[in-house]
Amino acid sequence: MAQRDQTPLQLKFYEVIFGTETPAGRWFDLCLILVIMTSVVVIMLDSIPGLHADYGRLFLQVEWLFTLLFTVEYAIRIWCTPNRKGYVMSLYGVVDLLALLPTYLSLLVPQTAPLLIIRLLRILRIFRVLRLLSLLHEANDLAAALQRSGRKIFVFFSLMMILTTIFGCLLYVLEGPGNGFTDIPTSVYWAIVTITTVGYGDVTPVTTAGRAVSATGMLIGYAIIAVPTGIITAELTAAQRFKKEREMTQSRNCSNCSAVERDLRAHYCRNCGSALPRPGGDKADDD
Amino acid sequence: MAQRDQTPLQLKFYEVIFGTETPAGRWFDLCLILVIMTSVVVIMLDSIPGLHADYGRLFLQVEWLFTLLFTVEYAIRIWCTPNRKGYVMSLYGVVDLLALLPTYLSLLVPQTAPLLIIRLLRILRIFRVLRLLSLLHEANDLAAALQRSGRKIFVFFSLMMILTTIFGCLLYVLEGPGNGFTDIPTSVYWAIVTITTVGYGDVTPVTTAGRAVSATGMLIGYAIIAVPTGIITAELTAAQRFKKEREMTQSRNCSNCSAVERDLRAHYCRNCGSALPRPGGDKADDD
Amino acid sequence: MAQRDQTPLQLKFYEVIFGTETPAGRWFDLCLILVIMTSVVVIMLDSIPGLHADYGRLFLQVEWLFTLLFTVEYAIRIWCTPNRKGYVMSLYGVVDLLALLPTYLSLLVPQTAPLLIIRLLRILRIFRVLRLLSLLHEANDLAAALQRSGRKIFVFFSLMMILTTIFGCLLYVLEGPGNGFTDIPTSVYWAIVTITTVGYGDVTPVTTAGRAVSATGMLIGYAIIAVPTGIITAELTAAQRFKKEREMTQSRNCSNCSAVERDLRAHYCRNCGSALPRPGGDKADDD
């Protein structure tokens, strides 16, 4: 690895900015999450025409302030990390850069409103802080369960795609362009809106046949929402049971009657009363 | 504690109003819940313009009747409780006061329509009766399961917020203010409406790209509704299994070292190796 | 009981109409379910103005045919049942009567359109046939699980009522009658539509504050849909596990080493090799 030696000052900064063990590191994380969220809220408010007209200048100044703050933070991160290239090329490094680039680009290229939206990717920086606050431990549990049931969910989505295509085509034929089902992509969009039970109502069946087929589709959608729920619940239940079992069972056998003992605190066999081997021990220094 | 001695009359009232063991106490609770609900219904009906025009006077009289009833009840509660300050400052005491204050305030300040809405907080008083009726036992089970999975649900909602922000921005860029996505907060509102499968249809995508991205968002929303369900179900299943196991394992104490033994088949103490009493037995006729 | 002796003919009819063991009885059930469904479909079609204008006469004739059929069936049921009063007063007897009364009443009282709707209660007669086809066995499993979690679900719905009342009032204050939230009952209706994720879109928030509060309500509704699901799933999982355990465990103890044996087919102790007592036996004639 291209890891360099850090000066004591770099090490100090590294612990505060990247670490989470010291109180200073935790305060830094808390401030960072606050600054990120404020900056995201400002971008959102700036997009409201009324507020932009009244407070546009203020929002711009605040935005530049945040950009400078993030720039300084980004520079310090590069300066104090032991593996500079590794940080810059990492996902977090790229997100950190994306958080400040658009504002500078808006100086060079005037009309970059859509580009400025990219600044909202700053919200992804929250993941960094979540990770540090060890909340990602819970997220990892969830992610692991999702990953284990990934193939099942992929199959489920393939079936959903086929189902929505079939229902979309059926309603395109039954209702036709006159009733809002202007083309097959629109009809498939309608089928997804319906089967996921979102139901905007911007495209709705009007004919009796179309309504009957729609109702069937809704009932099917209502029933198959149970499938991903069942998959993930079964996975989470299994994970929880497995975790508990692993905690509970470090079983030993009685050397006399070979009965199984799962309680780590037991000293004597519950079946014959003879002394048990030590739990997890190498059977050494056992009397 | 600032607990005072109660006169026999105060004790009698205390048992009826605060207690639930006596038949009189239960009747009082039942009447209270009926009065609260009637009063809430009256407030609701009074807000309908047509009914307000016809029966406004009647509703006002009924409302004053209820307010007087609640005032008398509040006074008696203060009078008969052994710890007056404790009651007044408690959450229930504050809710009891909020239930009657707005009506009196409307005499002093004429235009207090929004303030009168606060009277609807009376509905929170139902919790008191639910608690007494021991139905909150079931609520506690639910609350405990929710609390244990609280961190997982917090992580889930953080991810939801980030997801809805990203989808909201995407559609703001793709659809633009012309198609109803006037600003980013509106777009995020649309994303929440869509991903939670509510789907009002007040803001809907019109362009093909916007519809394709929306459909993806719906399918994701449809799949991740499985996650909180899975979390809570796994928690409730575990709680139920734990409860059942605790019921099934009838624990005994070793008569020699008083260690706890849960296994019904154990004959000897796992701690000291001496014989155990028989399970479920009266410790008599033990060999 | 007022049970009379049946003539052989009555017994024969009783077996066919009420029973399900004989082939004739099963054919009768199948025909009955077909007639009921056709009659329900006819009532539905007759309500469509266009079809009523063209085929109104035909529908009326068909309806009278069905009514006569049901009348004959009802008469035979009374005639052949051993306990006449019991049948007439039973839930099924009342539903059978309700299925034919409205048509006769329409002769006496001309304008009884709403009354004719009662004929649709015929659909409840399907339950009788489902029961006979032993499909209600599955329904009973579901009903038992629902009943066991009844108190939890009651608490859940009380909380839902309180939650929707609070959200309804909040939006009544925030949006006001100008934006469709004309009165508190309408606002509560909107809150129920929103929190259950139905989302018609007939009443929607317009102000920023209203939308923010609504979005919060949606996310809460999206999360708490997990609660009834969790309750019922945990109950069904427990029921299934209990059923399986009861099937699997009829445990015996080895008379030599008291090891537990759960396999019903085992003849010898797996621990010490001595002969086991017979399963389920009274320990009599055991060698």
Next chain:
Amino acid sequence: MAQRDQTPLQLKFYEVIFGTETPAGRWFDLCLILVIMTSVVVIMLDSIPGLHADYGRLFLQVEWLFTLLFTVEYAIRIWCTPNRKGYVMSLYGVVDLLALLPTYLSLLVPQTAPLLIIRLLRILRIFRVLRLLSLLHEANDLAAALQRSGRKIFVFFSLMMILTTIFGCLLYVLEGPGNGFTDIPTSVYWAIVTITTVGYGDVTPVTTAGRAVSATGMLIGYAIIAVPTGIITAELTAAQRFKKEREMTQSRNCSNCSAVERDLRAHYCRNCGSALPRPGGDKADDD
């Protein structure tokens, strides 16, 4: 069976087209799935009026290209399969034929737009590839769980039909044709839209009574969505537990009477009492 001998060339083609073990076979499947999806996308895009006007000729040419490809593939499949009649009459054979017939028919019969939609059934051909990619293994797990809970789900849907019929009729009576509930089928359609929480908003209650009944229906629908979820989750949880248990219990056979022993701790055969081989061992060094 009418199975013929295959020439080596036929066998070679058979392995590539029908098989999935060889690298060539896997490449063929991947190409096939790509071609199918492209062809489906082309049909969808062709239905958009704007694109049809501009690129209609191109789409037609591409469509003919795909049809010829599928025709060649179909011919080769028939030529190389050992059981020609079996393939042609099988479900996959019929779908393969349906994928190319409509395009040829459009030459003979000019106005066959609805018929051309049938080409979209090509999407069903994806199942064949999914099966080959062994992803249908996961689908089979899901299908088995759905099948085992099939009777429960049938009962659930019967109750849903009865419930929606009753709610539909109630709102037809309460709201009447003036408020969009023009006839009972429309009202039942509305009830299905509501209870499945789709909620288009094309038909909505307007009267207070109608809204109150609707709200009740929504809450019921919101609660009973838990039922199919619970059924399938309980089934999947049980399936997973069973699978794990089967994996964990490593069965042995008694060397004397060949009875199966699953308990890892057993020392003696439970059937004949003779000593068992060690679990997981190579039957060597047994004392």
